[in-house]
Amino acid sequence: MFISLALLAHLFTFISVALSPSPVAAAPSRYVHPGVFLSRLQLDFIRLKVILKLEPWKTAYDAMLATPMAFLNRTATPWQVVECGSNSNPNKGCTPERQDALAAYAMSLAWYIERKEVYAQKALEYMNAWSYVLQGHNNTNAPLQTGWSGANWARAAEIMRHTYPGWQAADIAQFETMLRTAYVPQLLVGSNSNGNWELVMMEAAIGIAVFLEDSSVYDAAMAKFLGRVPAYIYLSSDGDLPKIAPSQNATLNTPAKLIKYWQYQDTFVDGLTQETCRDYAHAGYGLASIGHVMETARIQGDNMYSDGWGRLKDFGTRLFKALEFHAQYEPTGGNLTVPSWLCNGTISRGLGPITEVGLNALHARLRYPLPYTEKYTVAQRPAGTNYLFVAWETLTHGGCESGWGWW
Template sequence: MSRSRLHVTMPRVVALGALLLTTVVVPQSDAGATTAVAVPVAQVAERQIAAPATFTHPGVLVSRPQLDFVRSRVNAGAQPWKGAYDQMMASALASLSRTPKPRAIVECGSYSNPNNGCTDERQDALAAYTLALTWYVGGDSRYAEKAIQIMDAWSATIRDHTNSNAPLQAAWAASSWPRAAEIIRYTYSGWSSTGVNRFGTMLRNVYLPEIINGNATSNGNWELSMMEATLGISVFLEDRASYDRAVAKFRDRLPAFLYLTTDGAYPRGPVGSSIDTRAEVVSYWHGQQQFSDGLSQETCRDFTHTGYGISAISHVAETLRHQGQDIYPEIQDRLRHALGFHAKYELGDAVPSSLCGGSLTLGLGPVTEVAFNALSNRRGIAMTRTQQLTERQRPAGTNYLFVAWETLTHAGNPS
C-alpha cells in the first residue's frame, strides 16, 4: 500500500443533549406538527454507544429477520416486494455470467476522471451484494457461489486506491462489500476460510486506512459515506476500536450536514475543520444565507449528493440498530425534517427565492426507503411528503454507487 493512515483513538464518552428530559416531542408529519409524549430518559439523551460485546451477523444494513421477512413476502407474491425482486433479478448486477474485473490499483480522479477501475469496482461490489440477496431470497446456491467468485477475485488482487477521489471511491465500494460478505459468510457454508480471511485482510489493509480518519473539509456526503463503510467493515471484522471511532465521527458530522433550528442561528462547521464563522459556513453551504429545519449542507449544490449523505446516515443508523444500539431516537428529528424538506421539492412544490436563489437541482435518488421505514413504520412518525415520494419511486432500484434494492429490503419491514 502507498498509504498508512490508520489511526484509532480511544472512544469518547459522549455527553451532549438534554440529559434530564423525561419527555420528547414526537413529530407527527413532515409539515412539523408535534405531540409531547413521555418516554424513558435513555431514549432522549445522547448517550455513549460502544461496540457490542457480541456482534450480530448478518448485521450490516440488513439482518437475518429482515431477510426472512423479504423472502416470505417475495414467495407469497406480495407487493411491492415481488416487483422489487423482479427488478433486481432483471439487473445485470444479478447475472450469473458476470465476470469480475479486479485491479491492483484503482485510480479515481474527481468525478471519476480518470476512471481506472472505479466503475468496475463499485459495480462488482454491488453485484456481490445483489447476488447475496438473490441467494438468500431465492435459495439458489449458484448466486452465492458467484458472489464468492467476485469477492475472492478482488481480495486476491486489489492493493490500493489513488488520485483525488480515492477516499470516496473506497467508501462507496466498502459500503457494499461488507453487506455481501455478511450475508454469504453467515448464511452459506461454501465460502472457504481462506477466502473469508483474505477478504477480511483486504477490508482491513486496503479500505480501512483510506476512510477511517474521515475528511472534515469535503462536502458532507464524503465523510458520512466513509463512516458508513468504516462501520460495516468494523462489524465484519468485529473491530471494536474502529466501530467506536466510526460512531463518534458520525455523530460529529451529522449536525454539520443536516440543520435544525435548535443548533443555533447557523449550522455548525465540521469537527476537525476551521469552518466556524457564519461567513465560512455560508460558503461551505454553497451560498445559502437562510437556514431552516431539514436543510442540508449540499442542498444548494444538488439533491443527488444530498441524497448520498441522507442514505449513508440511514445505513449507519440501521446497522447500529442491528448491533443492539438504536440511534434513531437521537437523530429522528434531524433525519425526518431532512426527508420531508427535500421530498416536497422533488414532488414539485414551488421553490422560494430565499432557498438557493430560487433554483434547485433535483434528483434525490432511491434513498428514502430505509429511513422512511425506520421512522414512519417502526417509530410511528407520520411523514406525508416522504411517503408520497417513496411510494412514487417504488420499486427503488440502484444508483450504481452504493445504494441498491431498498424497496426489496426495507419497505414495510418490521424487523
Template sequence: MPVRKLARLLAATLLVAASLSAQQPAQAATFEHPGVLVSRAQLDFVTANLGKEPWKSAWEALQKSPSASLSYTAMPRAVVECGEYSNPDHGCSDEREDANAAYTHALRWYLTKDSRYAEKAIEIMDAWSAVITKHTGSNAPLQTGFAGANFSRAAELIKHTYTDWAQAPRFADKLRTVYLPTVIAGAPNHQGNWELIMTDAAIGIAVHLDDRASFDQAVTTWRGRVPAYIYLESDGALPKAPPNSDHNTKAELIKYWHDQTTFVNGLTQETCRDFGHVGWGLAAMSHVAETARHQGLALFGAAKDRLRFAMEFHSRLQLGAPKPSWLCGGEPVIGLGANLEVGYNALHQRLGYDLPQTTTWVQQKRPAGLGRFLAWETLTHANNPR
C-alpha cells in the same frame, strides 16, 4: 498484616482482576451476524412476502438486473485510480459495479437458497481480494466508501449464511488493510456526503471484522457529522461545524453551505449544491443507523428530528412545491433519487412518524434499484418491521 492473610488478599484481588479481564473482551467483541444493513430477520420477512407488493416488483427488478446474472464477470485490478467525478476512471466504475453485483448475488442467494448465487458472490469477492492493493486519486476516499459499503454487506451475508467460502479470511484482510484505514479516517473538510458514505463503509467493515474500536469510532464520526449536515433551528443562527474541520467561522460556514444564508429545519449542507448529493447523504446516515440498530444501538432516536425534517423538506420541493426565493437563490437543483427507503422505514414504520411528502416520493420511486453504494432497498427495507 500476617503473610498468610496478605497472600489470600492478593489472590482474591488477582481473581477479581482476572474475572474482569476475561469478561471485557467477550463483551467488546460481540456483534450480531449477519448485521450489516440487513439482518436475518429482515430478510426472512422479505422471503415470506416476495409474492406481494412492493417486494414483488423489487424482486423482479433484481432478478432482471445484469448484476444478478450468473454470467456476470468481475473486473478486478490492483490499483483503482479515481479522479474528481471519476476522471480518470481506472477501475472506479468496475469496482463499484462489482461490489454491487456481489451484494446482489448475496441477496439472491439468501432469498432463493440457490447456492449458485452464493458462489458467484464469492467469485467476485475472491477476484478482488486476490489483487487489490490501494485506491489513488482525488476521489479515492469516496471511492473506497462506495465499494467498501456494498463489499462489506456482501461479505457479511455470505460469511454468516453460507458454509463454504475458503477465501473469506483473505477478503476480510483486504477490508481491514485496503479499505478500513481510509474510510475510518473520515473527511471533515469535504462535502458531507463523503464522510457519511465513508462512515457507512467503516461501520459495515467494523461489524464484519468484529472490530469494536472501529465500530465505536464510526459511531463517533456519525454523531458529529449528522448535526453538522442537517440544520435544526435549535442549533442557533448558524449550522454546526463538522468536528475537526476548518469550516468554523461564519463566513466559512456560509461558503461551506454553498452561500446559503437562511437556515430552516431540514436544510442540509448540500441542499444548495444539488438534491442528488443530499439523497446520498441521507441514505448513508440512515445506513449507519440501521447497521448500528442491528447491533443494539438506537441511533435513529438521536437523529429522528433532523432526518424527518430533511426528508420532508426535500421531498416537498422534489414533488413540485414552489421554490422559495431565499433558498439557493430561488433555483435549487432537484433530483433527490430513490435514496430514502431505509430512513423512511425506520421513522415511519418503526417510530410511527407521519411523513406525507416522503411517503409520496418514496412510493413514486419504487422499486429502488442499484446506484454506487445503494442496492435494492425497496426489497430489503420497504414496510419491513424487523
C-alpha cells in the same frame, strides 16, 4: 380533549432533543450477525414476501435480477490499484470495483431469498476475485471510492459469511485482509470535503468493523459519524448557524466560511442539509448513508432513532426533518413552489432511490407521518440502484404502507 396520533407524533418530535441523550460512540459488547444494514429477521421477512409473490417485494426482486449486475454470465474485473480522480478522471478500475461490489450484494440477496447455490457462488466469485488482487486506492477520489465500494462489500460479506457454509476459511481470511489493508486506513482518515464523502466513508468503515468484529475501527468510525451528522442536517436547536464537524473547527472558523461551505445558503431551517443547494442528488447520498448507519447501529443494539417511548432522538429528528423538507419540493412529493430564500429560488431536484430506509424506520416502525416522503417513495418504486452504493431498497425496506417495519 382528543389529540390525534399525528399531532402527538409532531409534539414528540419537538421535545425529543431535550429528553433524549445524544448517541455515544461505543461498539457493541457482542456483535449481531448478519448485522450490516440487514438483520436475519429482515432477511427472512424479505424472503417470505418474495416467495409469496407479495408486493412491492416481488416486483422489486424481479427488477434487481433484471439489472446487468445480477446477470450470472457477468464476470469480475479486479484491479490491483484503483485510481479515481475528480469527476472520474482518471477512472482506472473505479466503475468495475463499485459495480462488482454491488453485484456481490445483489447475489448475496438472491442467494438468501432463493437459496440457489449458483447465486452464492457468484457472490463469492466477486469477493474472492477482488480480495486476491486489490492492494489499494489512490488519487483525489480514493476516499469516496473506498466508501462507495466498501459499503457494499461489507453488506455482501456479512450475509455470505453468516448464512452460507461454502465460503472457505482461507478465502474469508483473504477478504478480511483486503478490508483491513485496502479500505480501513483510507476510510478512517475521514474527509473535510462535502459531507456526503465522510458519511459514506463512515458507513463503509462501520459495516467493515461489524464484519471484522473490530471494536477499535467501529468506535473510531462512529465517533466521526456522530460529529458529521449534526454538521450535515440543520435543526433550529443548533442556533443561528449550522454546527461544525469537529475536524473542521479550524477551517470553518467564521460565519462567512461556514455559509460558503453550505453552498452560500444563509437562511437555515429544519431539515436543510449542507448540500441541498448544491443539488438534491448529493444531499440524497448523505441522507442515504445516515439511514444506513442508523440501521446497522440499531441491529447492533444502539437505537439512534428513538427512545423506549417512541420519541425521536436528535438523529431521528434530523433525518425526519430532512426527508420531509426535501420531498416537499419534489414533483412526485409535495411539488411545492421553491421559496426565494432557498438556494436563490432554484434547486436541482432528484433525491434518487434513497428514501425507503428512513420512511420504513420513521413511518412504518415509529408511526411518524411523512406524507411528502411517502408519496415520493411510492411514486418511484421499485427503487433501483444509483450504481454507486445505494441499491434495491424497495426490496430490503419497502412496503411501509403495508405495516412493514414492525421489528
